[in-house]
Amino acid sequence: MSYQARDLAASRAQAPHTSMFLRMLVRAAVLRRGRAASALFAMVVAAAVATAMLNLYVDVQAKLQREFRNYGANIILVGKDGASLPVGTLAQVDSALAGRGIAAPFGLIVARTADGQPIVLAGVDFDRVKQLDRWWAVSAWPATENPHLSQNQGEAGHPVLVGVRALPLVSAKNQPFDLSFQGRTLHVTPAGTVQTGAAEDSRIYVSLADFISWTGVQPSTVEVAASGSSAEVVAVMNQLAQAIPAADVRPVRQIMEGEARVLGKTRATLLAAAALIILTAALCVLSTLLGWVFDRRRDFAIMKALGASERLLNGFFAAEAAALGATGAVIGFLFGIGIAAWIGRANFHAPVVPRLGVLPIVLAGSMAVTLISAILPISLLRRVQPAVILRGE
Amino acid sequence: MFVRLVYESFRRQKRRKILAGAAITLGVTVATAMIAVATDIGDKINHELKALGANLVVTPQEDSLDLEIGGVNLKPPTDGAFLSEADLPKIKGIFWHNNIVGFAPVLPVSAVIQHEGKPQDVTLTGTYFSKKVSYGNEDFITGAKTLYPWWKVSGAWPDDNSRDVLIGERLAARLNEKPGNTITISGRQSRIDGILSTGGAEDDEVIAPLSLAQEILGRPGALKRVYVSALTKPEDAFARRDPKSLSGVIYDRWYCTPYPQAIALQLTEAMSHSHAEQIRQVAQNEGAVLTRIEGLIFLITLAALFASGLAVSAAMATAIFERRAEVGLMKALGAGKFAVASVFFAEAALMALIGGAVGFGIGSALAHQIGHSIFNSQISISPVLLPVILAIAVIVTLAGSAMAIRRAVSLDPVFALRGEL
Numbered sequence: 001m002s003y004q005a006r007d008l009a010a011s012r013a014q015a016p017h018t019s020m021f022l023r024m025l026v027r028a029a030v031l032r033r034g035r036a037a038s039a040l041f042a043m044v045v046a047a048a049v050a051t052a053m054l055n056l057y058v059d060v061q062a063k064l065q066r067e068f069r070n071y072g073a074n075i076i077l078v079g080k081d082g083a084s085l086p087v088g089t090l091a092q093v094d095s096a097l098a099g100r101g102i103a104a105p106f107g108l109i110v111a112r113t114a115d116g117q118p119i120v121l122a123g124v125d126f127d128r129v130k131q132l133d134r135w136w137a138v139s140a141w142p143a144t145e146n147p148h149l150s151q152n153q154g155e156a157g158h159p160v161l162v163g164v165r166a167l168p169l170v171s172a173k174n175q176p177f178d179l180s181f182q183g184r185t186l187h188v189t190p191a192g193t194v195q196t197g198a199a200e201d202s203r204i205y206v207s208l209a210d211f212i213s214w215t216g217v218q219p220s221t222v223e224v225a226a227s228g229s230s231a232e233v234v235a236v237m238n239q240l241a242q243a244i245p246a247a248d249v250r251p252v253r254q255i256m257e258g259e260a261r262v263l264g265k266t267r268a269t270l271l272a273a274a275a276l277i278i279l280t281a282a283l284c285v286l287s288t289l290l291g292w293v294f295d296r297r298r299d300f301a302i303m304k305a306l307g308a309s310e311r312l313l314n315g316f317f318a319a320e321a322a323a324l325g326a327t328g329a330v331i332g333f334l335f336g337i338g339i340a341a342w343i344g345r346a347n348f349h350a351p352v353v354p355r356l357g358v359l360p361i362v363l364a365g366s367m368a369v370t371l372i373s374a375i376l377p378i379s380l381l382r383r384v385q386p387a388v389i390l391r392g393e
Numbered sequence: 394m395f396v397r398l399v400y401e402s403f404r405r406q407k408r409r410k411i412l413a414g415a416a417i418t419l420g421v422t423v424a425t426a427m428i429a430v431a432t433d434i435g436d437k438i439n440h441e442l443k444a445l446g447a448n449l450v451v452t453p454q455e456d457s458l459d460l461e462i463g464g465v466n467l468k469p470p471t472d473g474a475f476l477s478e479a480d481l482p483k484i485k486g487i488f489w490h491n492n493i494v495g496f497a498p499v500l501p502v503s504a505v506i507q508h509e510g511k512p513q514d515v516t517l518t519g520t521y522f523s524k525k526v527s528y529g530n531e532d533f534i535t536g537a538k539t540l541y542p543w544w545k546v547s548g549a550w551p552d553d554n555s556r557d558v559l560i561g562e563r564l565a566a567r568l569n570e571k572p573g574n575t576i577t578i579s580g581r582q583s584r585i586d587g588i589l590s591t592g593g594a595e596d597d598e599v600i601a602p603l604s605l606a607q608e609i610l611g612r613p614g615a616l617k618r619v620y621v622s623a624l625t626k627p628e629d630a631f632a633r634r635d636p637k638s639l640s641g642v643i644y645d646r647w648y649c650t651p652y653p654q655a656i657a658l659q660l661t662e663a664m665s666h667s668h669a670e671q672i673r674q675v676a677q678n679e680g681a682v683l684t685r686i687e688g689l690i691f692l693i694t695l696a697a698l699f700a701s702g703l704a705v706s707a708a709m710a711t712a713i714f715e716r717r718a719e720v721g722l723m724k725a726l727g728a729g730k731f732a733v734a735s736v737f738f739a740e741a742a743l744m745a746l747i748g749g750a751v752g753f754g755i756g757s758a759l760a761h762q763i764g765h766s767i768f769n770s771q772i773s774i775s776p777v778l779l780p781v782i783l784a785i786a787v788i789v790t791l792a793g794s795a796m797a798i799r800r801a802v803s804l805d806p807v808f809a810l811r812g813e814l
Contacts, residue, residue: 038707038710042703042707045700045703046700049696049699049700052696053693053696056689056693060689063685064682064685064686067678067681067682067685068678068682070678070681071445071674071675071678072674078463082463108462108463110460110462110467117458118458118460118467118468119458119460120458120459120460120461120462133674135673135674135677135678136673137673165458165459166458169458195673196672196673196674197449197450197670197671197672197673197674197676198450198672198673198674199459199461202458202459202460202461220463221463250592251592252592252593253543253591253592253593254445254446254541254543254591254592254593255445257444257542257543258441258442258444258445258446258543261441261444262438262441262442262444262682262686265437265438265441265767265768266438266686266689268766268767269430269434269690269763269767270689270690270693272430272763272767273427273430273690273693273694273697274693276423276426276427276697276759277423277427277693277696277697277700279419279423280419280420280423280697280700280701280704281700281703281704283416283419283704284416284700284703284704284707284708285707287412287416287704287707287708287711288707288710288711290711291710291711291712291714291715294715295714295715339696343689343692343693346688346692347685347688347689347692348685348689
């Protein structure tokens with residue numbers, strides 16, 4: 001026989017074979033719509049739950065890290081040996097952060113009130129502090145840099161934020177008052193009060209521009225809240241230490257360690273929950289599919305009686321299972337992303353970003369479960385004579 | 394006859410019953426474990442959040458202003474008012490004493506260290522390291538060691554009744570001191586037990602037992618501040634109301650809820666001439682983090698309950714579907730739809746009860762294991778949960794079987810017996 005003739009024979013033998021195989025697959029799904037649909041439904045639910053759990057597991061770290069940034073700074077830059085930081089430090093910090101966090105400068109001096117009481121005066125950028133230290137309970141923030149106001153403050157004085165414990169000492173009934181530092185006097189007006197339960201309550205906060213022009217002192221501390229994982233924060237820290245040699249860069253260990261601890265425990269709990277849920281979902285699929293395949297032992301027997309080979313039968317059921325697994329996984333993946341996004345929105349007020357990397361895992365898992373649940377009953381049935389099954393015994 | 398039908402069904406169809414029973418057991422196991430974890434997670438995470446330090450501070454009521462810059466208080470230590478050490482045990486006598494995880498008194502004083510013959514000014518902070526405090530007949534160990542888990546000591550923690558001290562790592566590097574060395578602090582000989590690293594202002598200080606600080610200051614029994622770490626409930630609108638404006642029952646409800654404000658008020662009452670306040674950085678944010686994590690676990694528990702409910706339904710549907718021939722036989726013998734259905738429902742309910750009880754046991758053990766391996770503490774499951782779990786198991790199993798049973802009893806017995814569908 002020539003090669004061409006052999007090819008022709010092969011292709012002829014192949015063509016109806018393949019289409020028959022496909023037709024059997026499709027008909028099997030169409031004819032027993034109810035059973036096929038319930039198997040697919042179970043698969044979709046399982047894949048959706050698995051997708052949602054894996055997506056959440058991957059994303060929860062980022063979400064919780066964002067929550068923890070409300071604790072404020074996790075890195076502190078201070079001038080070495082109590083010196084002021086060089087001019088332009090803040091710009092360097094900002095460029096090192098590149099949007100992955102927020103930095104706020106603090107200048108601190110001890111000023112005197114009109115009756116000679118010492119009091120800590122801090123120069124801050126109110127806009128940045130507002131974002132960095134969200135726990136500050138502030139009655140009213142001073143109006144931020146307004147050129148008209150700063151030229152015309154002879155009467156009103158510079159707006160300041162006064163700590164709740166400092167307020168009764170410096171100003172009754174929110175009257176403007178004077179502060180002095182190295183012989184110079186600053187006329188200020190309380191714009192609001194700040195309460196934190198810590199050192200801030202005993203201080204007076206003035207805008208950084210007023211602080212520098214009045215005292216001539218540059219900020220000595222920059223507090224930085226860098227976002228991201230602990231490795232990213234450490235990277236930012238090293239970068240800052242290199243870029244600004246005049247500063248001592250220190251981690252706020254209290255925040256960083258507490259964060260790591262809570263994150264670790266939460267993720268471990270989530271992992272345990274995810275494992276349990278995915279196991280249950282897989283079992284649900286397994287029991288549904290087992291029933292479905294077992295139910296079709298007559299199809300199996302007829303095929304076998306008509307002379308189908310073991311390989312063909314296995315292939316047929318495996319193909320069916322794989323098709324079901326793949327379809328279910330893709331539909332379930334879409335639903336799962338929806339569930340994860342909804343949970344993110346409901347709980348963290350930010351959607352969970354869909355992770356496409358989850359899809360191959362879910363797909364492989366689904367196929368594995370469906371294949372197991374298809375092959376298992378087949379291998380049990382293989383030993384049984386078709387006649388026995390067909391007789392209904 | 395009914396009972397015998399059910400009994401024989403269990404006796405003869407062991408494989409099917411075991412399969413369906415296993416599904417129910419697993420479903421209930423997952424549900425029990427998740428419910429137990431979800432109800433306890435708030436408490437557990439709350440404890441973990443204590444790693445962020447104290448959330449309440451007690452200060453003298455009539456204190457002068459702090460002059461704190463960079464964690465160093467520039468105010469002369471003799472300035473202002475003091476609290477009394479004798480009042481400290483009373484912290485464990487407040488209404489929410491079980492929620493107090495720990496507290497540490499603080500007394501900063503100026504001290505002079507002789508270094509190579511030259512005097513050096515340092516801040517010495519007196520505190521409890523790990524001190525036994527007794528209130529009534531209850532003993533309680535508290536201090537910096539429990540309150541500040543991020544404090545790292547190389548060497549040993551000093552004993553509270555000794556004169557040994559910890560020395561901050563930057564100060565130690567400056568003075569070139571090692572654990573075991575003896576230093577002279579304001580004329581008193583002290584041994585350095587360990588080098589302390591905190592990443593904060595303590596790195597430049599000497600940390601000593603409270604009694605040593607009081608001795609240097611010359612004020613026995615005095616202290617400046619108490620840092621308190623308490624388990625609190627996240628603040629809500631009710632918590633922010635002024636207790637003075639509340640009346641009777643509403644005030645009691647406010648007072649008996651572990652809000653930071655309520656515990657602060659109780660601390661103020663416990664210590665004479667004091668003022669307690671929440672440290673907002675810790676207190677406010679722990680509420681937010683706690684709410685988020687609790688919400689997340691709650692939603693996931695819902696997902697777990699849904700998944701396990703579905704698994705049970707699927708298993709039951711499969712189990713019943715396989716028994717069409719049996720239904721056909723019963724119906725051919727003259728059993729009505731109701732009679733057939735009641736047999737199946739009774740079987741399902743019985744299986745739910747058995748599977749539920751077993752699942753509850755395994756689920757409890759699983760929750761226990763999760764608590765142990767993740768949080769290093771017990772997750773307790775209240776026995777009250779058992780009837781609830783059993784009821785849920787029965788309802789879910791019956792609901793899951795209902796569709797399949799309805800389909801099975803509506804089959805024509807002829808087709809069912811011939812095995813055609």
